Amino acid sequence: MKFAHSIPAHKTEKLVNMAFELQAFVDQAAADGDSLYETEKGVLAKVLQMGHLAINRFLQGQGDGDLGSAVQTADGVELQRSESPVERRLRTVFGEHTLEAYVYSPGTKQKIALRPIDARLNLPAGKYSYLLEEFTQYFCVEQAFGQAADAFQTVLAQQLSVDTLERTNGRVGEQARDYLDALPKPLVKEEGQLLVATADGKGVPLIRDHVPVPSVHGPKPSRPGNRRMATLACVYSVDAYVRRAEDVVAALFRDERERDAPARPQPCHKRMTACFPTVAEAGSEDELVIRGDIQAWTWAAEQIDQRRADGQVLVRLCDGQESLWRVADICLGLDAKDGRQKRLENVVDILDVIHVSGYVWLAGRALYGNSESSVESFVRDRLLRILQGQAQGVIRGIRRMATERGFGGHKLKDVEKACRYLENNLERMRYDEYLAAGYPIASGVIEGACRHLVKDRMERTGMRWREPNAGAMLFVRALEVTGLWEPFQKHRQAVERKRLHPHHKLLDDYTPNLNIAL
Numbered sequence: 188m189k190f191a192h193s194i195p196a197h198k199t200e201k202l203v204n205m206a207f208e209l210q211a212f213v214d215q216a217a218a219d220g221d222s223l224y225e226t227e228k229g230v231l232a233k234v235l236q237m238g239h240l241a242i243n244r245f246l247q248g249q250g251d252g253d254l255g256s257a258v259q260t261a262d263g264v265e266l267q268r269s270e271s272p273v274e275r276r277l278r279t280v281f282g283e284h285t286l287e288a289y290v291y292s293p294g295t296k297q298k299i300a301l302r303p304i305d306a307r308l309n310l311p312a313g314k315y316s317y318l319l320e321e322f323t324q325y326f327c328v329e330q331a332f333g334q335a336a337d338a339f340q341t342v343l344a345q346q347l348s349v350d351t352l353e354r355t356n357g358r359v360g361e362q363a364r365d366y367l368d369a370l371p372k373p374l375v376k377e378e379g380q381l382l383v384a385t386a387d388g389k390g391v392p393l394i395r396d397h398v399p400v401p402s403v404h405g406p407k408p409s410r411p412g413n414r415r416m417a418t419l420a421c422v423y424s425v426d427a428y429v430r431r432a433e434d435v436v437a438a439l440f441r442d443e444r445e446r447d448a449p450a451r452p453q454p455c456h457k458r459m460t461a462c463f464p465t466v467a468e469a470g471s472e473d474e475l476v477i478r479g480d481i482q483a484w485t486w487a488a489e490q491i492d493q494r495r496a497d498g499q500v501l502v503r504l505c506d507g508q509e510s511l512w513r514v515a516d517i518c519l520g521l522d523a524k525d526g527r528q529k530r531l532e533n534v535v536d537i538l539d540v541i542h543v544s545g546y547v548w549l550a551g552r553a554l555y556g557n558s559e560s561s562v563e564s565f566v567r568d569r570l571l572r573i574l575q576g577q578a579q580g581v582i583r584g585i586r587r588m589a590t591e592r593g594f595g596g597h598k599l600k601d602v603e604k605a606c607r608y609l610e611n612n613l614e615r616m617r618y619d620e621y622l623a624a625g626y627p628i629a630s631g632v633i634e635g636a637c638r639h640l641v642k643d644r645m646e647r648t649g650m651r652w653r654e655p656n657a658g659a660m661l662f663v664r665a666l667e668v669t670g671l672w673e674p675f676q677k678h679r680q681a682v683e684r685k686r687l688h689p690h691h692k693l694l695d696d697y698t699p700n701l702n703i704a705l
Contacts (some may be wrong), residue, residue, distance in 0.1 A: 195604060202240055209233045222633040235344060246277070250699030252288035252303030258572050262345045265639050266291035266300050275305070280343055303697065306688035309680060323347065327356055328664050360659020362682070363666050364507055366485075366675050372493045373456040379424035382495050383454075384487045384519075385504040385630045388480065417661060420457045420483035422490040426452035427625025432574035435622065436567060439544055456494075460486045461661035480511060484518035486512035491519065500533045504630045506542045507612045538615035539630045544570060550585050553598045573609075576619030581637035582606050611664040 212233060216226045251272050258266050272287040273658075291301040297692035311317055322343070352650045371652050425442055428451055437444075462482035495501060503519075516522040521531060539623050547569050548562070555561040569581050589602040609616070663674045684691065 189513075202237065202244065202622050203242060205233070205237045207524070208529045209237070214429060226665055232344070235281055239284075242279050242281050243284055245310075246284055246286055248699060249288070249304045249307060250697075251285075252290070252307075252697075253700075254289075254291070254303055254693060254697060258301070258690075259292060259695055260300075261692065264293060264300070264688075266293060267295075275302070276314050277310065277316065278314050278319060278345075280319050280322055282345060284409065301690045301693065302688075303694055306691040307694045307697065309688065309691075311370070311683060311686055312565035315351075316354065317676070317683075320359060321676055323352055323355055324359055324663055328660070328667060332356075333680060345649050357659045359679075360662045362679050363525045363662040363675060364658075366669070366678055367460060367665060367669075369406070370458060370671075372423060373424075375496065377455060377494075378494065379452065379455045381425045381500050381502055381626065382422070382424050382491065383502045383504055383627060384420070384422050384491060385489065385508060386418060386480070386483050386515070387630065388416045388418045388508070388511070416479055417461050417463055417658075418483040419459065419461050419661075420487045421457060422487050422494065423454040424456040424494070425454045427628060428452050428627070429625040432571055432622060435540065435574055435618075435628070436571050439540075439570065440563075440567065457671050458490055461658065461665060462486070463658055468501065478514075480514045480516065484515050487515075488518045488520070498533060500626075502535050502537060504537045504539060504627060506539050506630070507608055509611070512536070516640050535621070535626060536615045537621055537626060537628055538612045539576070540570075540618065540628045543573060543609065543612075546605040546608045547573070547581075550602050553594070553601040553605075554585075554588055554592070573616065574622065576617065578609060578613055578616045578618075675694045 209230065212229060213226070216229065219698060253268070256268050258268075260266065268520070269290045269292070271289075274287065275286040277284045286304060288302070288304040290299045291303070292299045302310075311320070315323075316489040316668050323335065323339060326338050330338065332352045335352055336347050336349055428449075434448075460483060462479040464479050465477050465482065491501065503512075503515060513522075521534065544566070547566050551562040551569075555565060569585070572578075572581050585602060586606055589599060594602060618628060666675050
């Protein structure tokens with residue numbers, strides 16, 4: 188970086204003086220025995236003031252962006268300098284700032300094609316800095332927009348409207364969606380032994396005016412009204428992890444873990460998406476609703492095609508929702524009869540054991556009522572037997588117990604519901620084989636995502652969403668779940684630089700004329 192001249196010493200005094208003031212404040216607080224709480228608040232306030240002054244100094248150090256009366260772009264277009272510097276407002280995590288700099292356009296009253304200082308600093312299109320927008324999303328992904336605005340003001344002493352936070356989230360959410368969809372294929376050496384695909388659905392409460400018409404051919408929603416189902420899908424790889432049935436039962440009941448137990452392999456390169464039903468044109472005047480589960484499994488199929496190595500085992504791990512399995516078959520090309528057997532080679536379908544556990548608990552409470560110790564003992568024993576490959580015997584035994592006790596009414600209904608669920612999924616419950624092969628049997632990745640992405644943020648009391656906003660929030664939260672928050676921020680700025688500042692190379696030889704007056 189070149190400077191027209193060095194910064195005069197007196198120009199640095201104010202910032203240095205503030206540093207001395209901060210030191211004096213801390214020393215006085217220590218001498219007076221002030222509380223840590225009050226001292227922290229005072230230090231933070233002064234640091235924010237210093238930050239504002241430092242950023243002002245940085246911005247003023249950029250000069251006025253004068254590249255001459257005219258410049259020529261790489262494609263030969265001549266751009267004319269504005270008659271005078273143009274004011275540009277900017278807001279950072281330290282507060283409001285103002286820039287005055289020349290801009291360039293093809294002619295008078297034509298669209299600005301180059302803002303030299305914006306291009307030099309890679310400024311965003313709007314007034315809010317990238318870091319400020321990133322900070323707002325830190326607050327928004329965990330709490331309601333109103334609470335996020337309050338928290339932002341408490342920490343950074345700035346007011347932001349709920350509308351500003353919502354619009355920022357919508358814009359960042361679109362960028363997050365594009366980023367997640369375009370992630371490159373992971374390196375083979377970074378992948379685990381098994382490729383796992385899993386999906387689940389979660390209802391999101393919408394503002395009634397934003398509830399779209401459901402598909403005529405889609406399944407009837409179990410909870411109609413103002414909810415719309417978001418289907419989450421995840422694809423990741425993981426190394427095989429051999430366990431015993433006893434180990435799994437101990438984990439389900441949170442028994443104390445053996446100290447010498449081997450470390451569990453961590454999922455590699457989690458890729459995730461969230462899909463609502465969308466409307467597409469089906470003709471000149473017709474519309475077609477494309478279901479979220481179809482979109483999610485179509486996305487998963489593309490991920491699998493990209494990442495699956497020859498002969499690699501593909502584990503499909505879901506709950507017992509039959510429609511989800513049918514859609515998965517169709518989207519993964521496993522439904523056609525011709526050549527089906529070959530396509531199914533090295534494809535292992537597994538029923539999430541967490542859902543199995545829930546239905547065994549349902550049967551246990553029907554059989555033993557409020558006797559928690561008896562219910563727990565029953566569930567432990569039956570889960571162990573199911574994990575040992577005895578699911579069919581467990582089902583017969585539960586039904587026999589209900590018959591012997593003469594059950595009727597809701598108790599019999601619960602027992603039959605549990606048995607029917609297990610019976611319908613027997614082909615996906617060969618847990619003794621799965622454990623011996625080291626396959627995952629619990630969809631913790633997607634279950635956790637449903638809870639973290641949807642329930643923890645989208646289903647709080649009284650909360651209602653517009654569907655575009657809900658989709659944006661899901662994608663922003665997906666960045667956090669997949670560990671891609673930081674890479675996304677860098678990617679986002681790089682993409683925006685190409686879009687907003689295509690002529691930034693014209694600044695390579697720019698020498699700012701420093702005139703810092705603080």
